[in-house]
Amino acid sequence: MTLPYPPNTAVMNLPRRDAKDKLLGRTRYTVDESSHGMLHAAARRSETASGRIVKIDVTPALSMPGVKAIATREDAPGLHGIGIADHPLFAKDVVRYHGEPLAVVAATTLAQARAAAAAILVEIDPIAPILTMAEALAKDAPLIHPDWASYEILREGAARGGNIAWEATVVRGDTDAAFARDDVILVEGTYRVGRQSHVPFEPRAVVAAYEDGRFHIHTSTQVPWTVRHVTAKILGVPEAAVHVTVPAVGGGFGLKFDCSLEPFAAILARKTGRKVSLVNSRREEQMTCLSRENADILIRSAVTPEGDIVGREATVLMDCGAYGGEQVFLTTMTAHTLGGNYRLGSVKIASQAVYTNTPPNGAFRACNGVYNTFALECHTDEICKAIGMDPVAFRRRNVVGDGDIGATGQVFEGDVLGPMLDLAIDTYGPHERAKKGPDGRLYGRATTVGTWFIFVGPSSATVNLNVDGSATLVTSGVEIGSGTMVQSLPQIVAANLGIHPDAVIVKTADTDASGRDLGVGGGRTTVSIGAASQEACAEVRSKLLAVASQMLQTPQDDLVLAQGRVEIRDRPGSGTTIQTVIAQAELEHGPISGSGAFTAPGIPAMPGCAAGHFIDAIDIPVFAVHDCDVAVDPDTGKVEVLAYRVIQDVGRALNPRAIHGQIQGGVTQGIGYALHEEITINAEGAFDQTGFSSYRIPTALDTLPIDYHLYEGAPSCGPLGTKGAGEVPILNVGATIACAVANAIGTPVNALPLTAPRVLGLIDGLSSGVDLAHLSRHWHENTIAFSE
Amino acid sequence: MVLTLMINGDPVPYHGDPRRSLLEVLRDDLHLTGAKDVCGEGFCGACIVQIDGVPKVSCLLPVGRLAGAEITTIEGVSNSETLTAVQKAFLEYDVVQCGMCFPGMVLSMTHFMAENPSPTRAELKSAMTGNICRCTGYERIIDALLSLGSNGLGPVEEVRP
Structure with a gap:
């Protein structure tokens, strides 16, 4: 599409309009909401990971001081989920994880609510919990969902069964023939990663009211329309009876990309007729975090001595915990991440969400891409070692370029990864051999590539042009901290209308005012809401210029909008202010507004390749090249990241300074994932890490200034050629640090995080490795769809 | 009581x-x-x-x-007309993201800068370990504070109660 304005007018380092109040402590997040008469709620959660509910008796709790209402399983009989409806709001007949909600209490004070929640009589007959995927997939393993076959299917096409909630498979070409060739070298890698907790500083929180027969839900979410839909489904009310508003969100990182506490608060609001606040304590937030899932990964590749990957087979087990949740969707992403980066002669991939009696997992920044990239890039380095080829040369030879096909047969457009790799080596220099330094430490470097995507999909926008020459942008976007709502969106609207971004008022999500939207996440906000906003602006422009054309006696094509004025092209000062035109428009037609919409363009995959996927092909691929140097202390196993460099495919950088903020923050989260953020699950099925003192997120001493280059010009259907830039910086951090450590110590790395004891185990050869005995080397035996 | x-x-x-x-x-x-x-x-x-x-x-x-x-x-530190030097630097360097950690960050780093008017990067990073941030990755906040160190820190005094 040709733009009616030079695209560079949208590019600037616009400061954040919300920063001042945030620095003054004035911003009111959901957790800061309080008002006279508001009730406070607390949950009673299971302390058993698996068991049959014998009794839940709320009678003694109901008569306790301040208690106004208690909600239990009787109040919410429905099931919800993604792909399959397998998840009740409260545990029904059985408990499936430690921390599962049994009841919620509303009382005058939080202390009263907590005391009453603790006084509810709960009796559960324990059943031996299944805590690992290996146990869940064992022959004759008990079923965590015995009724799995009767669940409502929300999306057709996936194989399911037993403790496998969902299976997505890719089959393209004949891997059996590739593996049977006598000229290939077979390389096998097994990998395991643990969970990562988001730790948003604002926990999940909601304030609900029931007014005029409708629910008003004021909540800390990334997905107002999902909250509206799921709350209505669970409560059995029309979706139109749910109104969702979202103030500033104190961090999301994907954790808030699903409905969470909202239905509990809604039920209590209806029961009491009062406003009800429900906020997770930090302990609850940590122990029920919808973490980035732990995963077991097996990759086998057939590679020619020249370095062609003629066959690849992979199985990825993703622990979804007790309910399918986001993992059902995310099985899709294995095809595009582990199946990405490289040209493959033939490929088979199985990606499964596996039930366990552990807290459900969810979406976390670049979701399964982070660990699939870790596994793929470690495996790639092991291939290079096996065939004796330089890892950068191997990657340069094999990365997907213009016209190449991906795992599911989609055709990629443009050479992107290749030139980005060239730029990395030109800028950072060729690799030297790993060596021992004079300080006794082991030094290593690695360069990795990664493929991620923009989660496009439906967005809508309305732009109202006001009589003062300002514009109001109405969307369902939410400001979660990334700055999209206060930087890229007003920049796009301002450039379209020839006004300053400060004159663009941005209304944040209110489902009674704004149109439907998929939510803020998946790098989609600038792209999808931006595109809808741009379309809304086009309607505003055309209405404005039609009136101006009459007033200035000039054809519309010769008019430009700039600096709050309509000018005749190349004749500054010849026109008039837009306020004058708006006033005239009101006399002739009324106020000026426009609406716009966007959805996924729908890039095709090769028919028949992919089964059980929510997205067969990625509409906007996003590529990244990361490069780092590490030093490893062989006596302690401590890894220090000495330098970290990012080349990121951004399409077009609308606000380079803000993107730098995302890169610095995203890589730092990735360093935590790579080195020290670890969740362990104990015999009770609970996380050992219950707060900040036990779950260690990076401090200022754990990071370093990230060197970065914004790679522009790759194809994108986003407005002005943009791609989302906030999600992808974390993508290959685990991969790059792991490959650099492997190079430094001369031993393959197969697990994250690389805590000092784990690294020491690798150096000393004491690490037992990751054998993944529960996965077959005959790919089809790991699947439901292709096993005999 | x-x-x-x-x-x-x-x-x-x-x-x-x-x-x-x-x-x-x-x-x-x-x-x-x-x-x-x-x-x-x-x-x-x-x-x-x-x-x-x-x-x-x-x-x-x-x-x-x-x-x-x-x-x-x-x-009580300031009002929107008279931001402290630390707040101004954070604003000018566009370091804020979700914002939840910044009230504490402003209060501790204002004190640190008053006590250590020309800190090194390493000193700032050590001082900041008591303020955890999940969004930003810290380094741009350090950059903002370093800009104050080289320019002196006159306005910070006004935040003292």
Whole structure:
């Protein structure tokens, strides 16, 4: 599409309009909401990971001081989920994880609510919990969902069964023939990663009211329309009876990309007729975090001595915990991440969400891409070692370029990864051999590539042009901290209308005012809401210029909008202010507004390749090249990241300074994932890490200034050629640090995080490795769809 | 128990349990919600206030021990017309993201910069370990503070109660 304005007018380092109040402590997040008469709620959660509910008796709790209402399983009989409806709001007949909600209490004070929640009589007959995927997939393993076959299917096409909630498979070409060739070298890698907790500083929180027969839900979410839909489904009310508003969100990182506490608060609001606040304590937030899932990964590749990957087979087990949740969707992403980066002669991939009696997992920044990239890039380095080829040369030879096909047969457009790799080596220099330094430490470097995507999909926008020459942008976007709502969106609207971004008022999500939207996440906000906003602006422009054309006696094509004025092209000062035109428009037609919409363009995959996927092909691929140097202390196993460099495919950088903020923050989260953020699950099925003192997120001493280059010009259907830039910086951090450590110590790395004891185990050869005995080397035996 | 708290220069009578945390009293009783309740165990620094000019985590401070102390919360540091030098630097360097950690960050780093007007990067990073941030990756915040170090720190004095 040709733009009616030079695209560079949208590019600037616009400061954040919300920063001042945030620095003054004035911003009111959901957790800061309080008002006279508001009730406070607390949950009673299971302390058993698996068991049959014998009794839940709320009678003694109901008569306790301040208690106004208690909600239990009787109040919410429905099931919800993604792909399959397998998840009740409260545990029904059985408990499936430690921390599962049994009841919620509303009382005058939080202390009263907590005391009453603790006084509810709960009796559960324990059943031996299944805590690992290996146990869940064992022959004759008990079923965590015995009724799995009767669940409502929300999306057709996936194989399911037993403790496998969902299976997505890719089959393209004949891997059996590739593996049977006598000229290939077979390389096998097994990998395991643990969970990562988001730790948003604002926990999940909601304030609900029931007014005029409708629910008003004021909540800390990334997905107002999902909250509206799921709350209505669970409560059995029309979706139109749910109104969702979202103030500033104190961090999301994907954790808030699903409905969470909202239905509990809604039920209590209806029961009491009062406003009800429900906020997770930090302990609850940590122990029920919808973490980035732990995963077991097996990759086998057939590679020619020249370095062609003629066959690849992979199985990825993703622990979804007790309910399918986001993992059902995310099985899709294995095809595009582990199946990405490289040209493959033939490929088979199985990606499964596996039930366990552990807290459900969810979406976390670049979701399964982070660990699939870790596994793929470690495996790639092991291939290079096996065939004796330089890892950068191997990657340069094999990365997907213009016209190449991906795992599911989609055709990629443009050479992107290749030139980005060239730029990395030109800028950072060729690799030297790993060596021992004079300080006794082991030094290593690695360069990795990664493929991620923009989660496009439906967005809508309305732009109202006001009589003062300002514009109001109405969307369902939410400001979660990334700055999209206060930087890229007003920049796009301002450039379209020839006004300053400060004159663009941005209304944040209110489902009674704004149109439907998929939510803020998946790098989609600038792209999808931006595109809808741009379309809304086009309607505003055309209405404005039609009136101006009459007033200035000039054809519309010769008019430009700039600096709050309509000018005749190349004749500054010849026109008039837009306020004058708006006033005239009101006399002739009324106020000026426009609406716009966007959805996924729908890039095709090769028919028949992919089964059980929510997205067969990625509409906007996003590529990244990361490069780092590490030093490893062989006596302690401590890894220090000495330098970290990012080349990121951004399409077009609308606000380079803000993107730098995302890169610095995203890589730092990735360093935590790579080195020290670890969740362990104990015999009770609970996380050992219950707060900040036990779950260690990076401090200022754990990071370093990230060197970065914004790679522009790759194809994108986003407005002005943009791609989302906030999600992808974390993508290959685990991969790059792991490959650099492997190079430094001369031993393959197969697990994250690389805590000092784990690294020491690798150096000393004491690490037992990751054998993944529960996965077959005959790919089809790991699947439901292709096993005999 | 009855005591008088001096909060942002105003005497505030307190009747209640002296073991309650200052954070709870600030947020729940006085609706001063700038200090954030994040980790609840003194690790993250989001609830930092200044007690007699020294940064302290308010989640671990029993209110009964604060009679006579000057308590400065983020609400008392400045108003939008007179941001402190640290706040201005954070604004100019566009370092804020979700914002939850910044009230505590402003209070502790303002104190640190007043005590150490020309800190090195390493000194700043050490000083910042008591303020955890999940969004930003810190380094741009350090850049903002370093800009103050080389320019001197005149305006910071005005934030002292």
